[in-house]
Amino acid sequence: DQQVKQNSPSLSVQEGRISILNCDYTNSMFDYFLWYKKYPAEGPTFLISISSIKDKNEDGRFTVFLNKSAKHLSLHIVPSQPGDSAVYFCAASARMNYGGSQGNLIFGKGTKLSVKP
């Protein structure tokens, strides 16, 4: 039973355009969401996060949007650059409401983003 779903295994975008990566979740106890970026042969690197009390968080070229009613979040990268080519993982956590395992991250399967020059 996948609690965090990234339904697009891959995405190809032209340099300079917007990349939109999507993520859906099923557990209404999740209250904190993160995006990690992973290059080959490296560990995931934290990119951006959002708490369930917000619907948007922005950091430079990266913006995460959260729609709690739809249990959906998305990562927007504008403008996309070739160096953004990587696998992006969506992760969720029930930091405050889930007794015991605070900080336990549930990851999606990832979306491989390719930004073409």
Next chain:
Amino acid sequence: EAGVAQSPRYKIIEKRQSVAFWCNPISGHATLYWYQQILGQGPKLLIQFQNNGVVDDSQLPKDRFSAERLKGVDSTLKIQPAKLEDSAVYLCASSLDLGNTQYFGPGTRLTVL
């Protein structure tokens, strides 16, 4: 600031052999996590420590996997005996405290033949 260190980076063993992985978290981080990432999947939590105590090991196959963090700093993860399905990347992560952002090491790629 140094990141999370892991060794070895790669390991190839035969089934039924044993293997151990080592992790050194970011200095001052109280919480340490071990994840297993099978090819094509996202990382899955195996065990979580707060200082030298286990917070969550509900997904650790305890018949063959063990982990310890004796002094609340470094940690080792052991598999004995290994099975073919244990082939994966084993990631260590640390965070300042429970619920804080997790920072990952480069991982150990294990191949079981």
